[in-house]
Amino acid sequence: xxxxxxxxxxxxxxxKKKEMQKERRNLFIRRFLSNKMAVIGSIILTFLxxxxxxxxxxxxxTPYEMxxxxxxxxxxxxxxxxxxxxxxxxxxRVLYGSQVSLAVGLSVALATSIIGMVVGLLAAYYRLLDHxxxxxxxxxxxxxxxxxxxxxxxxxxPHPVNVVxxxxxxxxxxxxxxxxxxxxxxxxxxxIEALKAQGASAMRIIFMxxxxxxxxxxxxxxxxxxxxxxxxxxxxxxxxxxxxxxHPSWGNILYDGKTVIFSxxxxxxxxxxxxxxxxxxxxxxxxxxxxxxxxxTNKANK
Amino acid sequence: xxxxxxxxxxxxxxxxxxxxxxxxxxIHLAPGDPAAVMLGPDASPQDVENLREQLxxxxxxxxxxxxxxxxxxxxxxxxxxxxxxxxxxxxxxxxGPTLSLAxxxxxxxxxxxxxxxxxAARKRGTLTDQGFMVFAMLGVSxxxxxxxxxxxxxxxxxxxxxxxxxxxxxxxxxxxxxxYMILPAISLGAIQAALIARMTRSSMLDILSTNYIKTAHxxxxxxxxxxxxxxxxxxxxxxxxxxxxTFGTLVAGAVVTExxxxxxxxxxxxxxxxxxxxxxxxxxxxxIIAASYVLINLIVDLLYGAVDPRVRFNKK
Numbered sequence: 001x002x003x004x005x006x007x008x009x010x011x012x013x014x015x016k017k018k019e020m021q022k023e024r025r026n027l028f029i030r031r032f033l034s035n036k037m038a039v040i041g042s043i044i045l046t047f048l049x050x051x052x053x054x055x056x057x058x059x060x061x062t063p064y065e066m067x068x069x070x071x072x073x074x075x076x077x078x079x080x081x082x083x084x085x086x087x088x089x090x091x092x093r094v095l096y097g098s099q100v101s102l103a104v105g106l107s108v109a110l111a112t113s114i115i116g117m118v119v120g121l122l123a124a125y126y127r128l129l130d131h132x133x134x135x136x137x138x139x140x141x142x143x144x145x146x147x148x149x150x151x152x153x154x155x156x157x158p159h160p161v162n163v164v165x166x167x168x169x170x171x172x173x174x175x176x177x178x179x180x181x182x183x184x185x186x187x188x189x190x191x192i193e194a195l196k197a198q199g200a201s202a203m204r205i206i207f208m209x210x211x212x213x214x215x216x217x218x219x220x221x222x223x224x225x226x227x228x229x230x231x232x233x234x235x236x237x238x239x240x241x242x243x244x245x246x247h248p249s250w251g252n253i254l255y256d257g258k259t260v261i262f263s264x265x266x267x268x269x270x271x272x273x274x275x276x277x278x279x280x281x282x283x284x285x286x287x288x289x290x291x292x293x294x295x296x297t298n299k300a301n302k
Numbered sequence: 303x304x305x306x307x308x309x310x311x312x313x314x315x316x317x318x319x320x321x322x323x324x325x326x327x328x329i330h331l332a333p334g335d336p337a338a339v340m341l342g343p344d345a346s347p348q349d350v351e352n353l354r355e356q357l358x359x360x361x362x363x364x365x366x367x368x369x370x371x372x373x374x375x376x377x378x379x380x381x382x383x384x385x386x387x388x389x390x391x392x393x394x395x396x397x398g399p400t401l402s403l404a405x406x407x408x409x410x411x412x413x414x415x416x417x418x419x420x421x422a423a424r425k426r427g428t429l430t431d432q433g434f435m436v437f438a439m440l441g442v443s444x445x446x447x448x449x450x451x452x453x454x455x456x457x458x459x460x461x462x463x464x465x466x467x468x469x470x471x472x473x474x475x476x477x478x479x480x481x482y483m484i485l486p487a488i489s490l491g492a493i494q495a496a497l498i499a500r501m502t503r504s505s506m507l508d509i510l511s512t513n514y515i516k517t518a519h520x521x522x523x524x525x526x527x528x529x530x531x532x533x534x535x536x537x538x539x540x541x542x543x544x545x546x547x548t549f550g551t552l553v554a555g556a557v558v559t560e561x562x563x564x565x566x567x568x569x570x571x572x573x574x575x576x577x578x579x580x581x582x583x584x585x586x587x588x589x590i591i592a593a594s595y596v597l598i599n600l601i602v603d604l605l606y607g608a609v610d611p612r613v614r615f616n617k618k
Contacts, residue, residue: 139320144554154576280443
């Protein structure tokens, strides 16, 4: 009899918990939808992501096929964005280029989150380590991101993976700092003290109890890192030090387009619009998320 | 103030050391033998060996670092193997256009951004404010080299008002210098302007809601005086930080922007050095830029003390 009651209250408790979770999720979705910036940002990003994935369906041209007779054609019904100085279809180069640009951006965002998270948490928890790690971060942050990236790629050689490595080195300290400062606040809370008193191990406290509270600032920061990675990748490729030709990337198309800027505006305008859309989408999404998740630091929108 | 200055100066040392270590190890990232990579595939083994000897690559790593670092401390950044000139001289030869571009861009951005930020803050929540802020959002999202290409397309190719690329040094007349610099400076300054405008707006909003401003209003001080004398002075502190922090970004941006417009500055030097595999030049250049970035931030921090007495006394 007694056991039965416990089971019932347990079930009741679980049911209530589920309801509350659902309610909270619905509230978050409602707040997200009422945040114009976040919604517009995610629409732009979804659109770009879909066109990148569906590139083979959306265009019948390959980004590499050169047709000498079709050199520098302005936009037409057949070639929506025109053709370049080798007679390649710009529309398909822009679409396949967005695969490269977004993949580089996403890889950098993931890599910097992981490295930044681990470094930031360890620095926040261990005093001695903090001094060493933060001085290294300060040193790395003293380099203008784009210059250090240029130098690293110049030495390693132009290859998409090297671009990702360079950008990760350059941007991880920034993420680490954000995670560290969030973690420092959490570390002083009473519940962490209670956990220590109970004898919880350091790793358990760091990764089970501090980490979840640093996720929001991390995600916000990484959104901006994503945007900057796209900009720097485009700049590197534009300088001829990023994704090697003939692979399409937004920066490469701009690089090819610069030599013929007098006769072929379409080679600058279309990849340019894509870069602006991607960066704008990420910035809007980031600002929107910041409003949603972190009302304290919301200064831009007061 | 003195103790604060000394403390800030000391805190620079580890940062500069890390900068030096990173720059030093850059050359060792090269796949294979750096000397062989620098000389290209056609070099004879004897030449490679000579270069290894010249660069000290045969010494143990820590000795290489000490030798290199003690050179750096006295201004010896090595030799450019392509131009056969000290790196420092090569850098100084090319720094003019880059500095000119960065300073012009900073000037343009301040002139545009601060009034716009103030207006947006005063008309907070109105259509004007929202319009400015949408514009600023767009401004942050257009990379400067891309804006440069777009401006070049509009003013150089379509309207034909300005030369699309090239350079005329300041010594050959201010007007012709500006003609070549104005598009690069605008494209570089736009992002900066957007950042400063946002900072000005939020910092002004903070200040305008404080009691001393309300008191000034209540006493009947003229609106213009309240804004420019009472509010702006305090609002300027966070703006100063942004100015300092972003000046380094501006110099880095200048490097990319000037290659768009074929300005013969540091950017062109770096891009050419990549093609020539002239690693010493790349190393030296980014070392100088990173070090000056650190120094600029130091100056900004010290300037705080001058603008805001609270910093002098609180931060011990």
